[in-house]
Amino acid sequence: MVVRSNNIRALPSLLLVLPIIVVLLVSLAPCSTSASNSNPSAHNTFIHCLVNHSDSSHPISSAIFTPRNASFTSVLDSYVRNLRFNTSTTRKPYLIITALHVSHVQAAVVCGQRHNLQMKIRSGGHDYEGVSYVAEVPFFILDMFNLRSIEVDIESETAWVQAGAQLGEVYYNIAKKSKGHGFPAGVCPTVGVGGHISGGGYGNMMRKYGLSVDNVVDAQIVDVQGRLLDRESMGEDLFWAIRGGGGGSFGVVIAYKIKLVKVPEKVTVFSVYRTLEENATDIVYNWQHVAPTIDNDLFIRLIMDVVNATQNGTKTLRANFIALYLGDSKTLISLLHDKFPQLGLKQQDCIETTWLQSVLFWTNINISTPLEVLLDRQPQSPVNFLKRKSDYVKKPISKEGLEGIFNKMIELVDTILYFNPYGGRMAEIPSTETPFPHRAGRLWKVQYQANWKTPGKDVADYYIDLTRKLHKYMTPFVSNNPREAFFNYKDLDLGINHNGKNSYVQGRVYGVDYFNQNFNRLVQIKTKVDPSNFFRNEQSIPTLPH
Structure with missing residues (x-):
């Protein structure tokens, strides 16, 4: 057989x-x-x-x-x-x-x-x-890239997706079967399903539908004994662990059975920019009070970087508000005029499109591009040298605090901040429902970015140091004890496990940052299903010490 x-x-x-x-x-x-x-x-x-x-x-x-x-x-x-x-x-x-x-x-x-x-x-x-x-x-x-089968069943509103499939392929295949269905996952089409979902998986529909792992109903995994298991045969503990705890610590995920979600035939997207000279400080200050609490159909990401000012030789902070609204532009304009008038959104800023085309918009691809571009397994943008870090914000930041952050970014120049708002469905799901613990009480997640194109250790050290400096500066504004981090934004600055006799102690350093109170349960499951620690890497879940 x-x-x-x-x-x-x-x-x-x-x-x-x-x-x-x-x-x-x-x-x-x-x-x-x-x-x-x-x-x-x-x-x-x-x-x-x-x-x-x-x-x-x-x-x-x-x-x-x-x-x-x-x-x-x-x-x-x-x-x-x-x-x-x-x-x-x-x-x-x-x-x-x-x-x-x-x-x-x-x-x-x-x-x-x-x-x-x-x-x-x-x-x-x-x-x-x-x-x-x-x-x-x-x-x-x-x-796993050859194992990328996708089988969509609209009648049951589910799909079996193999780990080597990429998100763009998943979205394309869902939309091919139904214009009224989608899946809440990342905005980059070339991200692989296996790592994305097993680490949590988030995207611009998370305020409406939660994370990718909140919409997984079954899975298939090869365990350390080489057995092929599904949800029933692996048991609920292991099934819990591979939905946000990182599948690679427990086995090889072959496929996930995902639950499709409803999307309207027409969605609205926009991307508007405001500099400090255009009142960005006040707008960002109000964004942090609005974005996590506004209608769950609306997700407004905030991206901040440093650009040339209109005055010669000076730099300024630029804020980019990029959004997905699961509805029409007229309703969106009315909503933002009421809840977020500081942004000054106009009808001409909005684009009404299909959910699948909105994926192109979020990837900086012209939405008139043939949708088959989502089947391209190579990124549309050039691959860079990069460094990423993450944080979680639990309390709004004062205007003075924001001004300090902006000044620090202008000082460093080559750093970018992404603010991804929470609230909505994210605040309703218990923090122990899956290994992903960052739920209620988090206003938004921070991603620190540095990108560069020139090889060499000195260049890499320079850019990596920039992210560390900005990360350090943000300390008073983010979570503490632990200072939380997102597992899918892997950051070896948090600790490295050499998988020797001190594996558990080393693993706990980064494990609590990523998983908070769920770390102990992950360790117990790991110890049970992979006692010899075959499935390991620099930031895997350790086993309990012998």
Whole structure:
């Protein structure tokens, strides 16, 4: 019996057969020493293991790329989204498995343990610290991009989506079946489903419908024993953990069953700019009181950066208000004239469009562009060197506080702040419903950005230092004890786990920032399902100390 990736709804019926086969394989696999990148015989032994442990009707050989393969570099580079981790000195993987079938994933798990190799799981490559494709120890990459089946069922208002699919593909396939349905997830079309959803997943419909993980009803995962499990067979604890706790700490997520949400046939978007000379301070001050409390159909993101002022040689702060409203422009104009008149929104600022075309707008793609652009797996914008950090704001910031922040940004010049408002549905869902804890009491989430195009350590250090300085300056205005951070905005400044004897202590440092009170439950689940800590990375969930 074969599990076919193009019929993922049939997978649960096979779960009774596969565990028996794979558990036998694991139990027969003897321990061996760690393989070395420079040892050809070790390469051959590992590959032999992969071939032996995959489904013979779906040969794995065509999915294996070693450094000796002419396509190795292009396969590796094709999903690197941060050039900081694509240099000549960056450690390269032992090999790459571009899984074509579920059995390839199972073989990777079995043989990775047998040969004591660290496995990195990559679905889209957008993790900010390159954790899915870089390591300090010998490792291999399990790349999920070929497992990207999407099956939409409008009758049940659900869809099975494999981890290697990208958000643009998901949105396109939903809209192809129904103009009245969508899914609350990120605004970048090339983000991979596996990492995005397993870490929480948020977007511009979260005030209406919550996070991506709040709309997941089932999942399929390969566990440390190589078993293919669904929600029923994995149990509610593990199902809870992989909806916001990071799937890569617990297994390899194959697919999520998502619940579709209703969207109107007509939505409205706008993007308006205001500088300090155009009263940006007062507008931003009022935004923070309005954006988290206004109608749940409206999401207004605030982006702040530094630009040239009208006066020669001076800099000024620019605030960009970019919004999605699940309704028509006339209603939106009336709403904002009543609740947020300081913005001064005009009819000509608004664009009425479809929900799917609004995705293009939010990605800075002309909305008249053919929608098939969402199926392009390479980003429309050039890939940069970058650094990101995050925070949560619980209390409105005074005008004096805002002015200080603006002045600091003008001093630093090359930093950007994103403010993403909460409230609405986000405040209604209990903080323990999923591992994602940042719910009620948070007004907005902060993302710190620095982007640059020039390689070199000195340049990287300069820009990274800028984000750290701004992050430090923001300390009085954000959450504390713990200073909260968003797991999908991976930030190794918060701590690195070397996965040795101090793994739990190291993991707790960043774990409490990301997960607050949910960290302890995640550790307990991790210890139960992966006691040997095979599924690990620099910021994975640790096991309890022995």
